[in-house]
Amino acid sequence: MAAISARNLTILYNGEVALEGVTFELEEGETLLLLGPNGAGKTTLLKTIACFHREYKGEIQVFGREPCDARELVGYVPQSHSLNERVPLTALEVVAMGGIYKKGFFHFKISQQVLKKAEATLAFVGLSNVKDKLFRELSGGQKQRILLARALISDPRLLLLDEPLSALDPSARAEVSNVLGKIKRERGITMVITTHDINPLLEIGDKVMLINKRLIAFGKPEEVLRDNIIKSVYGPLARVIPVGGKLxxxxxDVHLHGHGGGGR
Ligand SMILES: Nc1ncnc2c1ncn2[C@@H]1O[C@H](COP(=O)(O)OP(=O)(O)OP(=O)(O)O)[C@@H](O)[C@H]1O
Ligand SMILES: [Mg+2]
Incomplete structure (x- = not known):
């Protein structure tokens, strides 16, 4: 069974089409890199898979179910995280919060069992040493790894990550992409990762999808990352260069004409 399968999926906001006619299948265990300029519909597609957005036509299934019937199988790491940093939560508490949210309800008491699992998940992302530090005092790369741990603690079969590397410096990018590689290798979790810069993630990408309000290309990295395909979306200066056997x-950083700005 496919992890995600979409057929002629069109996603709308108040009747207006945001992403049109998308068809693809992602097998369980595969990592999909979702590429496209600002306003292309990357976040919109992730939100639809996660059942946060429900206005669509056509078909979308997650492990053979409607997205809203598959929610407990899916972890989501949003583009700009929605934690209120004025609340003084420790790193461990932030991770544990991911373990007490089940099927749409918070159970406010953090059990010993959840705490233990939070500690193990912190160790998995390499951050046991900051468990008692305040989340808001961590570096950008550490925060992103904590948010990964928060999503991992509920053992998702599918992990959706919205621009997990944006706003990070090169060394923090490397930290986070290493953890993403570890999630793939050691846990075999299916992942969809949106990004503007595909290069740091190419090693873990089994499939690449390029969208720009509609599906431009979907396939193996070498099938999608071709000069003519990339230029058709990003303009004549865009290109794909083979470097030492890699692409x-x-x-x-191209902005779609008429788009009111990113940041969602
Ligand atoms: N809540 C909303 N209401 C109405 N239109 C929306 C909403 N969210 C997104 N859109 C529109 O849907 C389209 C796709 O937006 P989306 O945020 O999915 O793009 P994106 O590829 O994630 O862009 P970015 O790279 O800037 O994050 C845009 O035209 C955007 O204006
Ligand atoms: Mg987005």
Whole structure:
């Protein structure tokens, strides 16, 4: 059974089409890198898979079910995280929060069992040493790894990550992409990762999808990352360069004409 399968999926906001006619299948255990300029519909597609957004036509299934019937199988790490940093939570408490949210309800008491699991998950992302530090005092890379741990603690079969590397410096990017590689290798969790810069993630990508309000290309990295395909979305200066047997993709930071800005 496919982890995600979409057929002729069109996603709308108040009747207006945001992403049109998307068809693809992702097998369990595969990592999909979702690429596209600002306003292309990346977050919209993730939210639809996660059942946060429900206005769509066509078909979308997650492990053979409607997205809203598969919620307990799915972990979501949002683009700009929604934690209120004025609340003085420790790193461990933030991770544990992911373990007390089940089927749409918070159980406010954090049990010993959840705490133990939170500690093990912190160790998995390499952050046992900061467990008692306040979340808001951590570095950007550490925060992102804590948010990964928060999503991992409920043992999702599918993990959706919205721009997990954006706003990080190169060394923090490497920390976070290493953890993503470890999640894939050691846990075999299916992942969909949106990104503007595909290069740091190419090693773990089994499939690449390029969208721009509609599906431009979907397939193995070498099938999608071709000069003519990349140029069709990012313009004539974009290109794909083979470097030492690997591909390097230069897209620039292109903004769709008429789009009111990103940041969601
Ligand atoms: N809540 C909303 N209500 C109405 N329109 C929306 C809403 N969220 C997104 N859109 C529109 O849907 C389209 C796709 O937006 P989306 O946020 O999915 O793009 P994105 O690829 O994630 O962009 P970015 O790279 O900036 O994060 C855009 O035209 C956007 O204006
Ligand atoms: Mg987005």
């Amino acid at each position: 390097f993709c230069i897209t620039g």
